[in-house]
Amino acid sequence: MKPDPSKLRQKQHEELSVELSQGNSLKKECEFTTVEEMIRFDAAQTEVPVEIAERLSASIQTEPKPPRTWWRRFFG
């Protein structure tokens, strides 16, 4: 049994409408009144790579420990 062409067209039209509406939402215009506002928005969107914290943690582990005070050495 062949599908009804009119129903197929209707379905395709609905799918196209969904795609177009999604495309429009992606192209939503942003407006910034000042340079600072725009930079602030960009900064808020910028993620700090997690690798930095991992590297930093490893680096700190290799840092020399603070020397023990004389009374700690003496009394343990």
Next chain:
Amino acid sequence: MDSENTSAGARPHWDSDAFGGLYEQHSRCIYYLALRLLGNPTQAEDATHDVFLKAFRKIGQFRGDSDIRTWLYRIAINHCQNMLTAWHRRNIVSNADESLWETTPHRSDSPFRILETKELGERIQTTLDKLPEEYRLLLLLVANEKLTYEEIGEVTHQTADAIRGKLHRARKAFAAAFPKSTTTQS
């Protein structure tokens, strides 16, 4: 990696937990500053790592007469400027004729409009790269709402009044250099 003279005993109140809190609180603004000053994500990662490691080493020298945030900024700016000097990058635009920005027609009250926020970072970077280093730095610092003009002056060794004047010119320069194709100035 920076190899400065450090005194391990000069951080009596410093431990890794406190450091973790400091990193959580300030890593984003330091990374973003490094990213936009250096214009390279990998170098910004290295710089952020080095800045916080330097902070860890030198926390004993922090006298507490200024906010620790401005202290971190000072370390970050020095570090990035050293990196830029070493690489001899952006020297041409750093010596740009500032009168060019003064005479460039624009409307400072016009909004910046963009269609794709994902490209915003690239456009900001492209524009910042065209500005003198001082303008670039001031715009990045003032965009941080938590820094007052006085604090920015402290970080950049200038008075608050000098900051105001330069910021005015920096904003004009940015507006003039922002890509025309992506800016609809009405």
